[in-house]
Amino acid sequence: MKENEMVQEDGNKGFSGKIFVPDTSAILTGKIDILSMKCVVPSGVIKEIRKGKMGRLMDHEMCVIQIIDPKEKYMEIVRAAARETGDLPYLSQTDMDIIAVALEINGIIISDDYSLQNVSSKLKIEFQGCGLECIKSRIRWGYVCKGCGAKYEDKLEECKICGHKITRYPLDQEER
């Protein structure tokens, strides 16, 4: 708990070098060397790892990962940003926790999830992919009906006009 407090009191200063905030799949794919880097994750990530087949194998590695759960004020910022970019329906609670923790400690997110990357970009949080190529620009999503092509700003369950499913499309892209 002592190190935990240090992070929260003076941001990044308690650590030398960069702090990474990997998502569950970044850890499970084994493509990042969590033993040699400073990693911080919200407890949701640890829970997701423990649930899976890799849970037992990962016990050793998980001792070196520090757990910080996000403060509500950062969660609010993340929620607002995700709502604005249209990524909110595509993010799990753990995804949001990861972004909020990275925001709080000025960490670098490691994730291949485009929605997670998109919101991080919006909040000017540094991020890296762990396999796939990262998004090049920030995407703002619009929503379009698969049936009649009607466009909507908000995600709807079905089209108001014809009742078909709604899918999303990139509305515009801003340079990062």
Ligand SMILES: [Zn+2]
């Ligand atoms: Zn329609």
